[in-house]
Every structure is written in structure tokens, then in C-alpha cells.
Amino acid sequence: MNLKQLSEHLQLSQTTVSRALNGYPEVNEETRKRVQKAAAELNYAPNPRAKGLATGRSMAIGHVIPISIKHEMVNPVFGDFIAGAGETYAKAGFDLVMSVVSDQDEEKVYREIARKRSVDGMIVHGPKMDDPRIPLLQELGIPFVVHGRASLAASPYAWVDVNNQRAFDGATSHLVKLGHTRIALLNGPESMDFAFRRRNGYIAALGRDGIEPDPRMMFSGEMTEQFGFETAQCLMSGDAAPTGYVVSSMIVAIGVRRALEARRLRMGRDVSIVTYDDDLSYLRNGDTDPIFTATRSSVRAAGVLSGQMLLDMIAKQPADPPTLLLETELVIGGSSGPAPTS
Amino acid sequence: MNLKQLSEHLQLSQTTVSRALNGYPEVNEETRKRVQKAAAELNYAPNPRAKGLATGRSMAIGHVIPISIKHEMVNPVFGDFIAGAGETYAKAGFDLVMSVVSDQDEEKVYREIARKRSVDGMIVHGPKMDDPRIPLLQELGIPFVVHGRASLAASPYAWVDVNNQRAFDGATSHLVKLGHTRIALLNGPESMDFAFRRRNGYIAALGRDGIEPDPRMMFSGEMTEQFGFETAQCLMSGDAAPTGYVVSSMIVAIGVRRALEARRLRMGRDVSIVTYDDDLSYLRNGDTDPIFTATRSSVRAAGVLSGQMLLDMIAKQPADPPTLLLETELVIGGSSGPAPTS
């Protein structure tokens, strides 16, 4: 069933039927009703490709998710982020098209998407400090929202980010106040912008209490359980083992916990952990009493907000790119306690 | 830059240029070279909507991922599965379009997609035993591959599945051989087909050794860390606590482990765990020595294979739907050991 058939069946022109269905004012309300009824009965739906060709829009948002070639790893937060964004798109009648790409030729894919004009806008995931995708998309003239920030970007761009610096300042501060002085940082990969900001927060909090940041206490790597386990194990086998850990994700924290348990150390008594918590649906930090002391910020909510921001930009083309900084909430759980006295 | 402009620039007809670029034989090899060169230089890429309109194909595969309305939960395996499938699509020039949908109105979305003919094929995720989407897609005439199976389906359909029954038979058997007799099952949601098969495997293995399956030892629920923790805690506080656990996912197993540790029980000595392992990239079961004894099968590989199967179906339209049963590998790790003698 296409427009032509429908209009013939209704004894109307395609113009009128199209206008009736798309809510244009210049059509009699009675005819509109009649058209809508027939469309529903005959199960008519416009062909999106024809529509897109005529309007020049694709009604689709692009997400390209990079796979770290080294670890063959897809970031576990994507699921939740995309769930949030997708929900927003669906309400507005937009599709979500994903490209999975090894992180090396990510830029090529962006270029390709731009050439084909196959989406109306894009979300940029996992920005590096000096991310080439930002000038690229600006040059290509595709509306985009960055999930995160790129500190070294030359010109303004739209972003939704968590206040990572403040979060890690708060997390570290929490441990300092509990008397910890040897506090390790298990950060994300150094190339990531958020890792940079988190480290700044960590260093700022230490500095405020006159603690000299120790490079041997600062680690960064892909945020896997393995990374948490191995790093903690290595730290605990050295002298001057840390009594506190500030960790970049729940999954890494679980790895640290495993290392503690291997040595029969108790979390929250012998060793304290504060972690960042993306509030993933399948890995909630406890319902009533939190497992970990954590700085929480829902990545799913970030997805909803980023999606909404992008759709707004597409609709209204604002002169200045909007930005949104989300604060985290410090949740006190069982994984942190006073520094052991010894 | 569009076809018309390109053809004018080349002093050729659109027909010839189109044919040259699409590899049709009726064009001089020299002209083809010339066309390809110009296309590359002028950065020409065909408009996918125009192409789709002309060919009647969308060059896109649809994935609809349901969000359990109750737990607002997106299955953590989607990320890896989609990474696998997406990789396959990209190689074949297909897009991956996702719809995120609350599990109630999932069927509506399938109908909508079919009406709009916005994809050339679909992957069905998380099939229930009697899944309505299978007859629906058959009726709608859309090629599809089910990731999993639907035991009660009336007619044949294409699927890629893991041998869940054998996996859980093997897992349970492993514990039985180690002398365990009180073995709990922490299964996925009962409505899921895989959960049904896993339970069958569990029961079969017990039965082979004359152990009567005990309903009080069998649990099912959303596969979260919380579920593992709470169920294990509940079991351990009763009398006749199990000495072995067969668990449906690493994340649930991590929850069980947390419950053990809360009681200072040692995994693999006091209590044994065997888990199913989807081999998720961010949650590897150890690199050299496995953390958990586990039945492993890569969900990412399943994604690659499902995607490939679907693309083949679209290209060749086989008379009989293909199927593929993947076996798991039983990996012996530190989480299982002889039943404690007491």
C-alpha cells in the first residue's frame, strides 16, 4: 500500500492525502479524518526512503561505537547509554543507526557517514582530550553532541558530561577525611578526556591536605575486572601498600575486591574503596544498602539527555552549542571506613 | 555531489556512471577506471535513500532490544553481540538499526518496522518458549534469525543457539562428580527459552546420579549481581545449604561470591560454583587461570555468525531455514572443588 493507491482509493490527490497525514493546516478537518481512518484501516505507512529522498532528511541518528583493537573490548556502558538515547529517538520518530568499528579507522567511518548523509546527527562517544572527530564533524556540518568533553578542542561544541573532576575530588576527599594517606588511583585509559579530569580531581583533593601525589599510586588502563584485580594485587604485594583505592568503575572495583579477598582482607575495614558508578541496570550498586561507596551518575539518563539535546539542535539549529554538566552523587556504602591504625 | 553532476563532469550518461561504479560488465574497462577515479577525487558517494528507493532495499538490519519494564534492565550481552553482528554487517555494506523498546510493546514495533519496510532483515533477541514474534515475522515475510530458540514454535525458522542443555548438564555433572549432592540452580527468567533448556540439563545431570531435583534449590530471575547475592544469602541462612551452585551468568556468579565472602566462606573449598560465561569483553573470566569454573561460549562470536547467516539468507533466499548449534567449553577454574566432607 503506497500513497498513490491510498489516494486513488480515497478519490483524492496524493497532495491532499500527504498533507492530511502530515498535519498541514490547508485541509478540511473532515477529509483529514477520512484519510486518517483509511490509512489506519489499510495499514498504510509511508516509505521512509521515499520520504527521506523527498525531504532530504534521514530521520536517523548515528552512533559509532569503537572497539578497542587491543582488547577487543566494547565499553559496557554503551548498552545503557543507547537504551536511554534510543528511547528518546523513538518518541520523536527517529531511528538509531549504529556502526561498530575498530578504533583505528573510526575517523574513516565518520567521513563515510558524512558523504552518504545517512544520518541527521551523531553522538560522539568516548572523546579523547584532543579528539579529531570534533573538528571533523564541524567541518562536515553534521549536528553532533559529545558524550563527554575534549579539553583541547579549539572551538565550542555541544556536549553532555559528568563533572568528573568534582566526582573524583569528592571521592578522594572522602578517603582523606577518613584518615587515609596512601590512596591509589585506578583510572581509565590515559588518552580519555574523562581520565584526565578524574586525575585532576584526585590530585586536587590530595593536595588540599598536603599529600604529595605519588606516581607509583596512579594507574590507568582499560576498565576491566582483570585490570582492577591485577593492579591491586601488585600494589598489595609491595611495601607501603595503599589503604584506600579510588576506582573508575564498578567492574574495576569488583576486581580490586577480588584481590582483597584473595588475601582475606576485609573491604571497608582493612582497605577502603570508592568507585565511580555508572548505575548500570545489570550491575546496581545494591538497592537498599550500597555495596560500594561510590560517586553515582546514571549513564542511561545521560543517554536520554544527550539524545534530547541533539534532537533539539536538529530542530532549532541554535547559534551557540548547548552544554550540560551533570553532577554525581556520593553514595556512602560498605566499602569505605576509617584508615586502619597501624 | 550527486550522480548527475558527476556524469556531467565526465561527459557521460548517468546510466554509464552508475554501471561503472556498481561493477556491471557492459562498460569499457577504461571508462570504468576513469569514472572510479573521478568519483574518488570528487568525493562522490551515492545517496543511500535514493538508492534504496530505486532498488527497494534498505541495506539495513534491524535489532530491537527490549527493556524489561520491571527492572529497566538492558541485557549486558547486547553490547558484545551487536559488536559481532555489526562487524559482519559493515563488511557487507549493511547498516545496523536499533530500536529500544519496553518489552510490552515489542510486537507493535515489529509490526511498525514491517509496515515501513525499513530493514531487509532482523535479528530476534531473547526468544521466549512460545515467542509470538516468530510467526509474526514469518507472516510479514521479513527474513530473520533468532538468537536462541523457541521450543514451542510451530514451523521451522532460522536460529543460532548455544547448546544450553548440554552446557548445564555438563556443569551440574562436574559438581556431582566432585561429590556434591545439594546443588542449587540460579537460572534466568523462566519465560526465556534458554532458561528452560538449562533447567532440563541440570535436572538430567542430577537424575543420572539418582539425585532428586529439589524445587527449593531452583531459582530464576533477572540475571543481576543482586539476584545472585540475595538468593545465595537466603540459601545459606537456611538448613541444608547447598554446597554447589550452577549459575546462569558471570554477573550472577559474582553476586553469589559476594554472599560467600560475607560469611567468610571460600569459593572452591567450602562452596563450589559453576557458571555460564558469555565471554564478555569487559568481564573476562581470567586470562591465564580462570576465576570461575564455567561453560564458556562467546556471545560476540554468536553475533558474527547470526549476522552472517542473516546476510546469506537475504542474498540467497534458501528454501529451508538454516540453523546453527554452538557447543560450550567447560573451563575448569578455581571456583569448584570437592564437596566438603561433613
Added chain:
DNA sequence: GACGTCATCCAAAGCGCTTTGAAAGCGATT
């Protein structure tokens, strides 16, 4: 020299929609 063959190219129709520019109908105004 007429004719079939083959390789190469082209004009134009068609995919299903939106949108422009015009027309038809009708009551109100002059």
C-alpha cells in the same frame, strides 16, 4: 554491399514521497 554480432553507451521511465504553483468553489463585498 548487406547483414548479423558485439561492445559500449544513452534517454527516459520509475521508485514513493513532498512541495510548488495554480485552480476551483463559494460566500461576501462592491
Added chain:
DNA sequence: AATCGCTTTCAAAGCGCTTTGGATGACGTC
């Protein structure tokens, strides 16, 4: 009765591609 303004409808062009059904020569064959 002619004109105007308003609402409602329409025919046709256009979006950028593929594909059908020829054309046009060049070449060899009888």
C-alpha cells in the same frame, strides 16, 4: 454582475538513484 478573499483541492515537478529498451558504431561474415 463583477471582484475579492478564503478554503480546499489538485497536477506536476523534483529528490537521486537504478534499470529497461533501445541506439550507435565497429567489425567480421557471407
